[in-house]
Amino acid sequence: MLLGIDVGGTFTDAVIIDDGTIVSSAKRRTTKDNLMKGITDALGAVMTDIDPKVIEQVTLSTTVVTNTIVEHKEQPVDLYVIAGPGRNVDDIFPVRPVYLKGYTDHRGIVVESTKLEDVNHIAEMVKSRSGTDLAAVSAKFGVRNPKEELDIAHALGDMYDTISTGSALSGNLNFPRRTISAYFNSAVASVFKEFKNAVYHALETYHISAPVYILKADGGSLPIDTVESTPVETVFTGPAATVLGLEALRSAKESHTIALDIGGTTTDISLWKQGKPLMTKEGVSIRNYPSAVRSFAVTSVGIGGESVVRYAHGNLTVGPERLGPSVALGGIIPTLGDALIVLGKAHYGDEQKAYDAIARIDTTVDARNMAQCIVNEAVRVVQQGIDTVVAKENKRPIYVVADIVHPDPFVPAQLVIVGGTASSLGPIIGDQLGLPVHIPVDAAVANAIGAGVANHTMAITVHVDTKRRTMVVPELGIQDRSSSLRSAQAVEEVAYQLLREAAQEQKIVSLDERANIETISVEDFPVVDGWQSMERIITVKVQLQAGVSSYVES
Incomplete structure (x- = not known):
């Protein structure tokens, strides 16, 4: 049996799959301050009457790394670069880099070696100011010859606990992308280690000793212990799990499909052609910095079931913030989910509390009319995101002659929608776009399904x-x-x-x-x-x- 776990920003989902059949599934709240509790709660719900010895493999997806970066909560990193001659790179990285002398040319020939005694002297001054135990090293053309990167990383080994090198994370040419990957790889090392430990402790609670894997942004999985040295690979694994879940459920059957994963905080948008998800050309952007991390082409907009509703001076906004559960579930600020309850599109929690919260937004407007306005605004934001993604795909540069001879512009034929808010908001989005909507039976736990059946890759x-x-x-x-x-x-x-x-x-x-x-x-x-x-x-x-x-x- 396969165990898939998706630790999202709002909910933690778990599924057990046996020979292509879902044996059990569960959705529990993610406990951000204590990840182990949320994972343990989800495991407890699916492991009832299941012998832990029959679990052959555990695979996870998580938003922990993504949220750490998006919320600017990553650890400080000393970034060392060997840029050689050429462009100035002062302002293209998340922090101002420390320049080291040296140069490797495009053939991989070390034209000027970096003096390691100078490196140690510079690093002592840099570390005394930053106080961090994390570093990253990246050299232009380091993929053609990583010697300088490796020598510098070795020289810094006694000064830093974690050192990432650009060439170890990507073999592709593109010095800025590799450098950004190396920086964020070190920046999220500690939070990933905490997540890994929480996972192991939760699994031990239920005596699960199967091999543990974690999903990468490109849809493959690696042993979680291996990924501890390359945690940046787990950025955007939530959207990757969505894509794999849709593939596993065989949902994207039309030639051109728009897939939406409507969660509690965001809606992830992906495009499919002939049943295959589109990939990024070079690498995903991490907080607007282009990285070398290969990923599915997924775009997120700040609309989810628990998106905050605000109304001030006649201006109504929905999201992108999420500040807790819907009022129906004990929250104190009205959400999109409360509005869907008022309209009869969703049924959970204390529905009277949801009605009262929506009614208080503007006492001069009927609660049902206000709820409709809230839903319309949420749909508008999602539709705007879809239009942007489709337009970007149709403006993508053409690289091969076949695309000129046989052009295939993206014209949406259907919507496939998963996530906890899929059944309540999905049909409304479909009506607005004039597209048929398919919502799989197990849409609410599609991410956990995708994680559970992900191929291993490197x-x-x-x-x-x-x-x-x-x-x-x-x-x-x-x-x-x-x-x-x-x-x-x-x-x-x-x-x-x-x-x-x-x-x-x-x-x-x-x-x-x-x-x-x-x-x-x-x-x-x-x-x-x-x-x-x-x-x-x-x-x-x-x-x-x-x-x-x-x-x-x-």
Whole structure:
């Protein structure tokens, strides 16, 4: 049996799945001040009459890392960069970086080595001012040769508890994105460790000893102990769980589908073509900073079942804040959920308290009319978000000839809606957009379903310079200076083998299981030398295919 847990900002959901069938499911409140309690409550509801020994695997998704960053509650980080010649990067990172002398060129040749004695002297001054135990190191072209990053990280090892390097987080070129990933990776290290410990303690309460995995932003999962060194990968796992839940429930059947996950705090919007979710081109933005974290193309708007309703000077707003439960559930500020109760679209808690709270917003207006205005405003915000996402997709740059010959602009054909507020608000959104609406039977716990059946995955990038006979795999720390690889096909074959070995080493794929590997990208550039192009620079990125291991019947 598979156990899926989604720790959201409002609710913690849990499901147990056996051979594609949901055995039990539960939704409990997330206890932010004590995450273990919320997880334990959800586990207690689904583990009734279940022998913990039959749980084969536990997979989680969480908004803990995302919320920490969004709320600016991450820990301070000393950011060291080796930028070399070129653009000024003072203002493109979350903090002003500490510049170190040194330079690695585009071929991976260390043109100017960083003097480690200078690094130690600079770091002592920097750390005395910041007082932090967290650091990040990133070098331009570090993916072509991570030596400078690794040497500096080693030199700083006695001064900082946690040090993230850009090349270990992404094998792609794009120095700013890798640097931002490294910064946030260190910034959320402590909160992720606390979350991991809470998970283990909750599982121990019910004597569950199965392997524990956690979802990444790209829809794959990794062992939670492995992810402790790369916690930034878990940013936006909530939306990823939504996408996987929809895939597992086989809900996005139309050629062009808009999927909504309406939770207690936000609504996540994703687009699907031919039953497949769209991905970001380069990486997701973390608090408006472009990172190297590969992710589904998901956009969030601040509308959820517990979005706060405010009315002042004739101006009505719904969200984006959430300040507690709906009045019907003991809250003190009216919410969108209270308005849906007044309209008869939802039924929970003390419905009279919900009616009284909506009526008090403006005593000159009938409570039902006020509730309708609240719902209309919420739908307007969601519709605006949908329009923005669709327009952005249709303006996306074209990279291949096939898209020119056979254009496929996104024209919405249906809405698929999940989340706790799906059944009450979803049909209203569908009516407003004039689109058919599909709400799966298990819509309320779709995220936990998606987490439970997520494939295990990891990605590596293999970079080969045939003239220098070098092969670098940044994510694995491999630097081979005697490579005989000469073609993109040969590099791709080696990449597949290295990925399979790494997956087996990390116990992601068992030794007798053949991994389903896909090629993400292949770059093959000739090196012109003496008017000839006998040599090449080849970069291949491969990964264990993300997605779901099985479909789930509602």
